[in-house]
Amino acid sequence: MEGQASMDEKTKTDGVRPTATQSGAPSNAQSGLQTGNPQAAPHLPGNDRPTLKTIAYMTGLGITTVSRALKDAPDIGADTKERVRLVARQVGYQPNRAGVRLRTGKTNVISLVLSLEEEIMGLTSPIVVGISEVLAATPYHLVVTPYSPSRDALAPVRYVLDTGAADGVIISRTEPKDARVALMLERNFPFATHGRTDMGLAHPYHDYDNEGFAYAAVRALVERGRRRLTLLQPPRHLTFHRHMRNGFDRAVRDFGVETIPFDTVDIDHSLIDIRTAFESLLRGGAVPDGIVSGSGAGTIALIAAIEATGRKIGTDLDVVSKVPSDFLGWLRPEVITMKEDIRHAGHELAKAVLARIAGRPPEELQSLSGLDKAKT
Amino acid sequence: MEGQASMDEKTKTDGVRPTATQSGAPSNAQSGLQTGNPQAAPHLPGNDRPTLKTIAYMTGLGITTVSRALKDAPDIGADTKERVRLVARQVGYQPNRAGVRLRTGKTNVISLVLSLEEEIMGLTSPIVVGISEVLAATPYHLVVTPYSPSRDALAPVRYVLDTGAADGVIISRTEPKDARVALMLERNFPFATHGRTDMGLAHPYHDYDNEGFAYAAVRALVERGRRRLTLLQPPRHLTFHRHMRNGFDRAVRDFGVETIPFDTVDIDHSLIDIRTAFESLLRGGAVPDGIVSGSGAGTIALIAAIEATGRKIGTDLDVVSKVPSDFLGWLRPEVITMKEDIRHAGHELAKAVLARIAGRPPEELQSLSGLDKAKT
DNA sequence: ATGACCAACTGTATCGTTGCAGTTTTTTCG
DNA sequence: CGAAAAAACTGCAACGATACAGTTGGTCAT
Numbered sequence: 001m002e003g004q005a006s007m008d009e010k011t012k013t014d015g016v017r018p019t020a021t022q023s024g025a026p027s028n029a030q031s032g033l034q035t036g037n038p039q040a041a042p043h044l045p046g047n048d049r050p051t052l053k054t055i056a057y058m059t060g061l062g063i064t065t066v067s068r069a070l071k072d073a074p075d076i077g078a079d080t081k082e083r084v085r086l087v088a089r090q091v092g093y094q095p096n097r098a099g100v101r102l103r104t105g106k107t108n109v110i111s112l113v114l115s116l117e118e119e120i121m122g123l124t125s126p127i128v129v130g131i132s133e134v135l136a137a138t139p140y141h142l143v144v145t146p147y148s149p150s151r152d153a154l155a156p157v158r159y160v161l162d163t164g165a166a167d168g169v170i171i172s173r174t175e176p177k178d179a180r181v182a183l184m185l186e187r188n189f190p191f192a193t194h195g196r197t198d199m200g201l202a203h204p205y206h207d208y209d210n211e212g213f214a215y216a217a218v219r220a221l222v223e224r225g226r227r228r229l230t231l232l233q234p235p236r237h238l239t240f241h242r243h244m245r246n247g248f249d250r251a252v253r254d255f256g257v258e259t260i261p262f263d264t265v266d267i268d269h270s271l272i273d274i275r276t277a278f279e280s281l282l283r284g285g286a287v288p289d290g291i292v293s294g295s296g297a298g299t300i301a302l303i304a305a306i307e308a309t310g311r312k313i314g315t316d317l318d319v320v321s322k323v324p325s326d327f328l329g330w331l332r333p334e335v336i337t338m339k340e341d342i343r344h345a346g347h348e349l350a351k352a353v354l355a356r357i358a359g360r361p362p363e364e365l366q367s368l369s370g371l372d373k374a375k376t
Numbered sequence: 377m378e379g380q381a382s383m384d385e386k387t388k389t390d391g392v393r394p395t396a397t398q399s400g401a402p403s404n405a406q407s408g409l410q411t412g413n414p415q416a417a418p419h420l421p422g423n424d425r426p427t428l429k430t431i432a433y434m435t436g437l438g439i440t441t442v443s444r445a446l447k448d449a450p451d452i453g454a455d456t457k458e459r460v461r462l463v464a465r466q467v468g469y470q471p472n473r474a475g476v477r478l479r480t481g482k483t484n485v486i487s488l489v490l491s492l493e494e495e496i497m498g499l500t501s502p503i504v505v506g507i508s509e510v511l512a513a514t515p516y517h518l519v520v521t522p523y524s525p526s527r528d529a530l531a532p533v534r535y536v537l538d539t540g541a542a543d544g545v546i547i548s549r550t551e552p553k554d555a556r557v558a559l560m561l562e563r564n565f566p567f568a569t570h571g572r573t574d575m576g577l578a579h580p581y582h583d584y585d586n587e588g589f590a591y592a593a594v595r596a597l598v599e600r601g602r603r604r605l606t607l608l609q610p611p612r613h614l615t616f617h618r619h620m621r622n623g624f625d626r627a628v629r630d631f632g633v634e635t636i637p638f639d640t641v642d643i644d645h646s647l648i649d650i651r652t653a654f655e656s657l658l659r660g661g662a663v664p665d666g667i668v669s670g671s672g673a674g675t676i677a678l679i680a681a682i683e684a685t686g687r688k689i690g691t692d693l694d695v696v697s698k699v700p701s702d703f704l705g706w707l708r709p710e711v712i713t714m715k716e717d718i719r720h721a722g723h724e725l726a727k728a729v730l731a732r733i734a735g736r737p738p739e740e741l742q743s744l745s746g747l748d749k750a751k752t
Numbered sequence: 753a754t755g756a757c758c759a760a761c762t763g764t765a766t767c768g769t770t771g772c773a774g775t776t777t778t779t780t781c782g
Numbered sequence: 783c784g785a786a787a788a789a790a791c792t793g794c795a796a797c798g799a800t801a802c803a804g805t806t807g808g809t810c811a812t
Contacts, residue, residue, distance in 0.1 A: 049538060049539065049540075051767095051768055051769085052768070052769070052770095053768080061791075061792085062791065062792045062793075063768090063769085063770095063792085063793090064769095064770080064771095064791080064792055064793075064794095065790085065791055065792065067768095067769065067770060068770085068791090071770090075789070075790065075791080076789095076790070076791075077789080077790060077791085080790080080791085092538075094538075094539055095768080095769075096478070096767085096768045096769075097477075097539070097541070097768095098474045098477035098478035098483075098767080098768075098769095099478055099767075099768030099769040099770090099797095100768080100769060100770085101473075101474035101477075101769095101797095102472070102474035102475055102478050102767090102768080102769075102796095102797045102798065102799090103768075103769045103770050103771090103796080103797055104769075104770070104771095104797085105797085107474075116505055116508075116509075123501075124500065124501035124504060124505070125499070125500035125501045128500060128504065128520055128522075129492055129500070129522060132492075132520060132521075132522045133492075133522075136522075141519050141521070141541075142519065142520050142521075143517050143518065143519050143520075144504055144508060144518050144519075144520055145508075145517070145518075146504075146505060146508040146509075146512075162425060162468075162470075163425065163470055163473070164425075165473070165517075271706065297703075300703055300706045300707060301706070303706070303707065304706050327673075327676055327703070330647065330676045330677070330679070330680050331676060331679065331707045331708065332707065427797095427798055427799085428798070428799065428800095429798080437761075437762085438761065438762040438763075439762085439763095439798090439799085439800095440761075440762055440763075440764095440799095440800080440801095441760085441761055441762065443798095443799065443800060444761090444800085447800090451759070451760065451761080452759095452760070452761075453759080453760060453761085456760080456761085471798080471799070472797085472798050472799070473798095474797080474798070474799090475767095475797075475798030475799040475800090476798080476799055476800085477767090477799090478766090478767045478768065478769090478797090478798080478799075479766075479767055479798075479799045479800050479801085480767085480799075480800070480801095481767085
């Protein structure tokens with residue numbers, strides 16, 4: 001391979017590479033008698049990838065015609081289109097993304113904005129994988145744009161909007177009144193959220209049915225005879241705090257059991273903090289005999305606390321946990337788990353943004369998952 | 377906000393948006409009397425983001441001058457540079473990526489190529505986070521390009537090379553003779569690998585010291601009096617299979633203990649398979665009293681097998697596991713763990729590609745981590 | 753004074769693509 | 783048969799940035 005590395009004519013000094021020593025793929029080889037004879041030696045990008053110009057030369061057509069043929073425009077003859085397509089396929093033509101983007105503004109990029117906080121217990125992996133799997137069948141690329149929890153969550157979104165860095169955005173960790181959602185809606189920018197909002201504004205989302213989860217979790221505990229329940233909940237500022245709380249409280253009311261407050265920590269706290277907090281709850285006066293955990297990682301801290309106080313899960317108390325994978329099921333089968341399929345969420349979210357970009361109305365792009373729990 | 381949404385003159389009908397209904401950020405508003413009077417109403421992108429043209433107009437300089445001033449070129453006056461920089465900062469100028477990319481070929485993108493297989497136990501999360509943290513301080517974006525294990529691992533790399541989709545690539549799961557590495561070296565394309573190769577060719581890499589890990593693991597087992605050891609190893613085709621195997625075998629020799637073969641599965645197998653295989657080993661004739669596990673996820677399957685056969689870790693046998701996080705430490709403190717810091721690997725890999733892009737020689741961009749193990 | 757030289761700045765062409773406004777050819781029809 | 787219309791194709795300009803080859807105006811030595 002490589003073979004004929006024939007230097008182009010004179011002006012071969014267009015190779016760019018600002019700081020780099022190596023040259024890599026794009027080399028911008030350039031030649032062609034610019035003004036001279038109109039129909040001769042039409043440049044033909046040396047070893048480079050084919051462009052419209054290449055195909056135009058090969059077919060004897062104009063660049064515009066080729067462009068329009070590949071777009072299946074109505075004013076191009078059927079046989080011409082066929083011929084162009086054939087040649088394009090033959091030479092492996094792929095439109096230059098920079099060219100398209102410069103001209104049309106279309107980036108063919110979806111930006112996944114995520115909090116570094118989500119790293120805990122790796123929600124990132126499966127969501128990235130899920131999104132990728134959908135995008136793989138499209139011309140879209142996935143750009144991951146993380147922000148540190150300390151910084152403004154709005155910043156990355158604003159960046160994308162201001163620079164037009166992507167055609168669509170996926171965000172997570174939504175709040176009831178979410179500034180990012182407000183901003184993107186105002187600018188009419190395609191996006192989808194992992195989690196709902198509560199602003200009376202329709203937008204694409206995918207969410208796990210946390211209310212259903214919490215309700216089912218309480219029921220499971222009650223069925224095991226537990227009557228003094230508590231909840232390791234999401235941080236108050238996120239939308240799904242309310243959902244989970246509602247489900248929990250409603251079930252508690254419905255089943256007529258007692259609750260023990262456990263408000264000092266939430267699932268965003270460090271495992272150490274959660275463990276410490278739960279341990280002191282367990283050593284205190286009002287001790288729960290059942291706990292619902294809104295996070296797989298948090299559950300690990302709870303387990304540690306429980307065992308540190310000499311209690312036994314399944315005997316002294318029961319734990320129901322939402323989990324992103326089934327590690328817990330392997331290591332602590334006595335914990336009741338309900339799986340949240342994050343990869344599936346990735347699929348849904350990706351499909352939603354794409355549909356939104358294609359112009360589908362937001363109302364049709366909302367989905368909820370849950371209920372199919374895997375008890376152990 | 378929004379305020380003065382003054383429509384531009386006549387030719388404002390350039391707004392593009394092929395398929396989309398919504399318009400989003402880039403709108404390509406365009407006007408300006410093209411030929412007429414040379415120094416008048418110079419277009420000034422309506423509400424859009426500023427370009428070099430904007431700054432040129434504001435400063436009264438030429439576009440070229442502005443471009444060169446912002447690049448700190450030597451042929452621009454010091455005070456002019458200062459003035460340009462000021463205005464640029466003032467209007468929030470950010471170079472249009474498509475423009476730069478089209479002209480120079482520089483994408484400002486790093487492509488992370490990963491196997492969907494890696495999803496297991498989420499190595500993806502921390503490596504993405506680690507890379508992002510480094511790139512955050514640069515103009516680089518991170519594009520995630522996964523490939524399904526069934527498909528050709530070479531495909532995504534070839535794609536990047538052929539289309540110039542990125543300035544640098546990060547790959548993992550290297551093989552001793554790695555086709556991707558060969559290809560990128562041949563094309564002199566900047567990249568870094570997570571894992572080494574064995575082709576006698578220098579390239580940037582970061583690797584975990586799997587040999588050291590395995591050696592230390594065996595020592596830890598021997599110190600606990602274990603003498604019949606086995607290894608849950610990486611798949612044979614990956615480079616670190618040899619490393620880990622070497623460390624294991626050398627330690628076994630050095631400490632004069634026995635080994636039990638366990639070759640039917642490797643860490644890429646499903647947890648079910650691993651568990652089944654290990655269970656049948658445990659129920660067989662030659663039973664190990666110590667096992668070294670090359671993967672945190674795999675260890676979970678091993679534990680399950682051990683407990684299913686009524687054995688107790690720490691008593692009947694010991695387990696040493698490499699882990700990416702410390703979940704195991706929380707849930708099975710009796711397992712001896714050694715942490716592989718994947719996020720750190722992300723840092724190193726990102727720094728390595730960037731340095732390579734900047735022209736630093738590969739030999740200087742190789743790093744190994746390990747040894748700082750966290751025993752429990 | 754006059755040419756050489758330098759510092760500071762600018763115009764033009766170009767990357768690949770596409771919207772727009774043609775142009776050429778063929779067909780249709782009064 | 784000639785004009786209008788349709789079909790098929792094409793050139794130009796522009797998106798934003800930059801390499802290159804100037805241009806301008808001044809300083810200095812001869």
